[in-house]
Amino acid sequence: xxxxxxxxxxxxxxxxxxxxxxxxxxxxxxxxxxxxxxxxxxxxxxxxxxxxxxxxxxxxxxxxxxxxxxxxxxxxxxxxxxxxxxxxxxxxxxxxxxxxxxxxxxxxxxxxxxxxxxxxxxxxxxxxxxxxxxxxxxxxxxxxxxxxxxxxxxxxxxxxxxxxxxxxxxxxxxxxxxxxxxxxxxxxxxxxxxxxxxxxxxxxxxxxxxxxxxxxxxxxxxxxxxxxxxxxxxxxxxxxxxxxxxxxxx
Amino acid sequence: xxxxxxxxxxxxxxxxxxxxxxxxxxxxxxxxxxxxxxxxxxxxxxxxxxxxxxxxxxxxxxxxxxxxxxxxxxxxxxxxxxxxxxxxxxxxxxxxxxxxxxxxxxxxxxxxxxxxxxxxxxxxxxxxxxxxxxxxxxxxxxxxxxxxxxxxxxxxxxxxxxxxxxxxxxxxxxxxxxxxxxxxxxxxxxxxxxxxxxxxxxxxxxxxxxxxxxxxxxxxxxxxxxxxxxxxxxxxxxxxxxxxxxxxxxxxxxxxxxxxxxxxxxxxxxxxxxxxxxxxxxxxxxxxxxxxxxxxxxxxxxxxxxxxxxxxxxxxxxxxxxxxxxxx
Numbered sequence: 001x002x003x004x005x006x007x008x009x010x011x012x013x014x015x016x017x018x019x020x021x022x023x024x025x026x027x028x029x030x031x032x033x034x035x036x037x038x039x040x041x042x043x044x045x046x047x048x049x050x051x052x053x054x055x056x057x058x059x060x061x062x063x064x065x066x067x068x069x070x071x072x073x074x075x076x077x078x079x080x081x082x083x084x085x086x087x088x089x090x091x092x093x094x095x096x097x098x099x100x101x102x103x104x105x106x107x108x109x110x111x112x113x114x115x116x117x118x119x120x121x122x123x124x125x126x127x128x129x130x131x132x133x134x135x136x137x138x139x140x141x142x143x144x145x146x147x148x149x150x151x152x153x154x155x156x157x158x159x160x161x162x163x164x165x166x167x168x169x170x171x172x173x174x175x176x177x178x179x180x181x182x183x184x185x186x187x188x189x190x191x192x193x194x195x196x197x198x199x200x201x202x203x204x205x206x207x208x209x210x211x212x213x214x215x216x217x218x219x220x221x222x223x224x225x226x227x228x229x230x231x232x233x234x235x236x237x238x239x240x241x242x243x244x245x246x247x248x249x250x
Numbered sequence: 251x252x253x254x255x256x257x258x259x260x261x262x263x264x265x266x267x268x269x270x271x272x273x274x275x276x277x278x279x280x281x282x283x284x285x286x287x288x289x290x291x292x293x294x295x296x297x298x299x300x301x302x303x304x305x306x307x308x309x310x311x312x313x314x315x316x317x318x319x320x321x322x323x324x325x326x327x328x329x330x331x332x333x334x335x336x337x338x339x340x341x342x343x344x345x346x347x348x349x350x351x352x353x354x355x356x357x358x359x360x361x362x363x364x365x366x367x368x369x370x371x372x373x374x375x376x377x378x379x380x381x382x383x384x385x386x387x388x389x390x391x392x393x394x395x396x397x398x399x400x401x402x403x404x405x406x407x408x409x410x411x412x413x414x415x416x417x418x419x420x421x422x423x424x425x426x427x428x429x430x431x432x433x434x435x436x437x438x439x440x441x442x443x444x445x446x447x448x449x450x451x452x453x454x455x456x457x458x459x460x461x462x463x464x465x466x467x468x469x470x471x472x473x474x475x476x477x478x479x480x481x482x483x484x485x486x487x488x489x490x491x492x493x494x495x496x497x498x499x500x501x502x503x504x505x506x507x508x509x510x511x512x513x514x515x516x517x518x519x520x521x522x523x524x525x526x527x528x529x530x531x532x533x534x535x536x537x538x539x540x541x542x543x544x545x546x547x548x549x550x551x552x553x554x555x556x557x558x559x560x561x562x563x564x565x566x567x568x569x570x571x572x573x574x575x576x577x578x
Binding site for chain 2: 003004006010011014077082085086090092
């Protein structure tokens with residue numbers, strides 16, 4: 001598993017698109033922070049640890065799109081280039097192949113946050129000083145980190161659905177479509193059948209983290225829903241891939 | 251006498267895709283150290299067989315062993331000792347040749363900088379290894395694929411149509427490389443429809459058609475069986491009578507010419523018999539036996555149909571068993 005993960009990270013590192021997306025994410029966050037600060041300086045502050053929160057704010061949308069792209073191409077490109085045959089004749093485990101792709105998403109997301117968080121916090125402190133922001137103090141560090149953790153779940157799940165789509169459709173495009181369809185469908189699901197929606201579940205968990213009174217049952221259901229979405233798509237992808245005959249390109 | 255170990259053996263190996271039986275009860279036995287040619291027309295099942303042996307697709311019947319390990323249950327024991335090119339070379343085009351090899355080495359959990367340098371040198375790509383694969387010619391990609399197959403110093407190498415799309419110079423290069431690999435002790439499983447190339451490098455071949463094994467044996471033995479003599483003599487009836495006495499069919503080629511399948515060892519006896527029978531012998535011309543001729547003869551007709559020429563030359567397993575019984 002570690003050798004496969006290293007191989008996937010090596011490939012991701014070498015691709016310019018990943019770095020471009022990271023730069024776009026950073027730029028987007030800074031622009032959003034600047035916009036908020038300029039619009040309402042009396043109610044905004046980026047004092048630590050509050051300056052970390054803007055990173056979480058972009059995860060539900062930009063983070064989702066980035067993870068969909070990475071998940072879809074991690075699997076789909078192997079079909080497109082027909083490089084699966086090179087990999088599978090060197091490593092016998094098909095289950096670990098798919099799991100390593102998913103793990104790669106986890107590592108990339110984690111590393112991305114590690115890069116963005118201090119960067120954004122530094123920009124936040126600069127804005128605080130430059131614009132004399134007077135907003136109220138942010139929650140405690142533990143609360144901020146838990147919020148960020150829950151906000152990272154949606155991109156990870158979106159990436160998982162992209163992996164599943166790419167496995168089923170044997171292409172990056174199929175993976176991207178699957179990820180987007182899930183993302184949009186989950187929003188609709190939240191309106192129709194809330195307990196089954198990941199976004200609704202994450203809202204419940206975030207409310208719990210920020211101290212809003214939430215029934216215990218709702219918290220449990222939300223936790224189970226989040227766990228299900230984290231595990232199910234990649235499990236299904238693994239099962240499908242394990243059974244498949246690798247008969248040729250595309 | 252100890253039997254020589256088999257690199258590959260299959261027993262009733264079969265693959266069905268829906269209603270289509272792509273491989274039908276394939277029995278192969280390939281000794282270690284052999285450069286083995288696996289021949290067949292397009293769509294015969296060569297690549298399907300390789301994919302089954304490498305675990306890319308699952309057999310629907312029968313089984314096989316590579317280096318003594320079951321191909322379905324013991325892949326983890328097989329893959330460290332096997333290198334392979336399956337169909338066309340496939341690489342990440344935006345990465346350099348060296349980076350592609352590095353990535354493959356990491357996948358296998360092996361391969362250091364020295365190994366990469368060695369394999370690149372072996373295939374003659376050291377000077378271009380830092381360039382992106384998208385700039386490579388087809389011949390360079392083929393060579394890179396061979397380099398990739400050599401990364402883990404394999405005992406057994408599968409080469410699936412390694413000269414596909416190459417120009418004559420590239421074909422010669424790859425052929426020489428294959429010969430070098432065989433000479434250095436590797437077992438090579440070479441799948442190809444380029445018979446001239448196979449005839450030059452392989453010591454043993456199998457011919458497959460419509461998913462069925464048509465023949466397998468040493469190249470020299472197969473070609474000896476396929477030896478043909480063009481005899482020009484009169485009268486034609488005497489020619490045919492003598493041919494019948496020798497137990498070989500006579501294909502009439504002209505007014506006084508027949509072609510008969512006769513080995514060079516029997517030719518003097520045949521000519522003497524013609525003379526004793528009162529025939530006027532004008533010319534006796536041995537036809538150069540070629541794998542191409544044998545291949546066309548064996549694959550022009552489906553096995554079991556009228557006119558089919560199914561031959562059997564002792565397989566490696568049978569020769570091994572024969573050697574054992576003689577020794578005892």
